[in-house]
Amino acid sequence: MPASGGVKRLRALAAALAIVLGAHLMAQHRMTRHWLAVARQAPRTVSYTGAEELTVFVDGRAVQSTVRVRHVAPDRTRLDYQDGELAGMIVVTRGDRSWSYDPRTGRTDCSTAPAMPTELRGAVARALPGPRVAGRPTMIVHLRAGDTVQDMCIDRATGVILVHRTRRAGHDISRSRFLEFDETPAPSLAGFDAPGGEATAGAEPMSLADLSARLHLQVRAPKWLPAGLKPLGTYLYRCPCCGMESAQLVYGDGVRFLSVFEQSKAQTSCLADQGCCALARQAGGCVGGACVAGSVVANLDHDPLLIALGDAGEAELRRVVESVP
Amino acid sequence: MTCKHVQRRLAEDLPDSPPPRLAAHLAECEACRAAWQRLRAGVAALDALSIPPAPPALRGRVLAAIEATPRRSLRLAPAWAAAAMAVVVVSLAVTHRPPEPRVAAGDLHAGGMVGQHAAVLAADPLADATALHAVSALSVRAELGEQ
Numbered sequence: 001m002p003a004s005g006g007v008k009r010l011r012a013l014a015a016a017l018a019i020v021l022g023a024h025l026m027a028q029h030r031m032t033r034h035w036l037a038v039a040r041q042a043p044r045t046v047s048y049t050g051a052e053e054l055t056v057f058v059d060g061r062a063v064q065s066t067v068r069v070r071h072v073a074p075d076r077t078r079l080d081y082q083d084g085e086l087a088g089m090i091v092v093t094r095g096d097r098s099w100s101y102d103p104r105t106g107r108t109d110c111s112t113a114p115a116m117p118t119e120l121r122g123a124v125a126r127a128l129p130g131p132r133v134a135g136r137p138t139m140i141v142h143l144r145a146g147d148t149v150q151d152m153c154i155d156r157a158t159g160v161i162l163v164h165r166t167r168r169a170g171h172d173i174s175r176s177r178f179l180e181f182d183e184t185p186a187p188s189l190a191g192f193d194a195p196g197g198e199a200t201a202g203a204e205p206m207s208l209a210d211l212s213a214r215l216h217l218q219v220r221a222p223k224w225l226p227a228g229l230k231p232l233g234t235y236l237y238r239c240p241c242c243g244m245e246s247a248q249l250v251y252g253d254g255v256r257f258l259s260v261f262e263q264s265k266a267q268t269s270c271l272a273d274q275g276c277c278a279l280a281r282q283a284g285g286c287v288g289g290a291c292v293a294g295s296v297v298a299n300l301d302h303d304p305l306l307i308a309l310g311d312a313g314e315a316e317l318r319r320v321v322e323s324v325p
Numbered sequence: 326m327t328c329k330h331v332q333r334r335l336a337e338d339l340p341d342s343p344p345p346r347l348a349a350h351l352a353e354c355e356a357c358r359a360a361w362q363r364l365r366a367g368v369a370a371l372d373a374l375s376i377p378p379a380p381p382a383l384r385g386r387v388l389a390a391i392e393a394t395p396r397r398s399l400r401l402a403p404a405w406a407a408a409a410m411a412v413v414v415v416s417l418a419v420t421h422r423p424p425e426p427r428v429a430a431g432d433l434h435a436g437g438m439v440g441q442h443a444a445v446l447a448a449d450p451l452a453d454a455t456a457l458h459a460v461s462a463l464s465v466r467a468e469l470g471e472q
Contacts, residue, residue, distance in 0.1 A: 036451065039450070039451055040450045040451055041450075042450075043450050052455055054455050054456060054459060056456050056459050056460055056463070058460065058463050058464075059467070063459065063463060065459065067455050069455070077454070079454070079455055079458060081459065085463075086459055086462065086463075089458075089459075089462055091454075091458045093454075096448070098444070098447070098448070098458075100444070100458055100461060100462060102462045102465070102466065104462075104466055105465065105466060105469055107465070109440075109444070109461075109465065111441070111444045111445070113444065113445045113447070113448035114448060115448050115449055115450055116445075116446075116448065116449055152451070161451070161453075164453035164455075164456065166453065166456070174453055174456035174457075174459075174460070175456075176453050176455045176456050202441060202444060203441050203444055203445050233445070235441070235445060237437070237438060237441050239437045239468070240437045240440070240465050240468050240469060241437060241468050241469055246438075248438070248441060248442070248445070250442070250445055250446075252446075254451075257442070257446050258442075259438065259441075259442040259445075261438050296438075296439070307438060309438060309439060309442060310442060
């Protein structure tokens, strides 16, 4: 039976609405990708100084600090944590290397970590006009994958991210916000030496084959990961307490990140009931499931031992750990 | 390594020479160094004590006393032995479960790993490096017992 004139008009209206909605979503997607690309490129081209207020939630408590930030394009950054529990901490980054000095422990940890090839994979993303931050107009970019949400306010003039907020399962994980921000067209290169004393080796990029040879075990990747997560890098991990070495496999989707650690059962001092790390645990130093990075799950019977942690629920991490051959 | 760690370590074990991390702490901490020296001095004093020889007749008297002690028999009547064995077998069958993999969550001490996870992610240009470096440092503190 031929459709009546009213039905035809309704169909035409629905088709027009679908086209408008599709065009709007595509424009949103393009705009979000544009602002993320601008923010990714900004540190390579913009030098600046500023002061950030920072709150991180660790082990169920809020740790706050004001942080002086100095960045010299393309790849030098110095962070001076000025008050609170983190007072006196200094982080200097030069290219792929960063030195983190903590006066509380007296340690300077040196990590080598190249920027990872993160892309948004399956994340909900949108960009909207944002509030003024440190007196500057911004764009808000909202990203969501699983139960992890990231919101950023991006400076419209420079592309520098002025506000970061990360939430997981409805709870704040961290917040940082620039209170002052100034571009520095002719910055000084002084002040980017490694802080503190002799540095302790931290993260070190290493291939799976080299990790397997060094650790005398067959490092194997998990066969199951939460949807959208892809391999981002593999690293050598050294326990800051006893020096025990493990392999670290990092996965991410641009919003969520998790790590799988594998260590030979012959070196179990960090998880056994003896050794220096157990002393820290007895002293109440455990950061376990309440840590800011999310949950921690381990298979203590597998050889090598497996530990997974990051932006995923306990059930997902358990499935990751159980999928390692 | 903190003073608390050192005190626990010394209470558990007193090696002849301190391992490198303990030696580094002792070099810096006068109180722990004094404790270490007191304990080593005590061990040295004990080592220096001479053990007096036993009287020659003592060995013979001890062996004679052992020989004279009546030995208790553990023999059971066959029926009672069979019944006891049956109880043991049934108990094991009821209570035994094959061991499950110890997949633990939440109570692990993984501060150092959490710290490296955060430090690696801080390299991403879109990451909140200020927060991630803070998390890394706080996690390493937890690993070292420096809350």
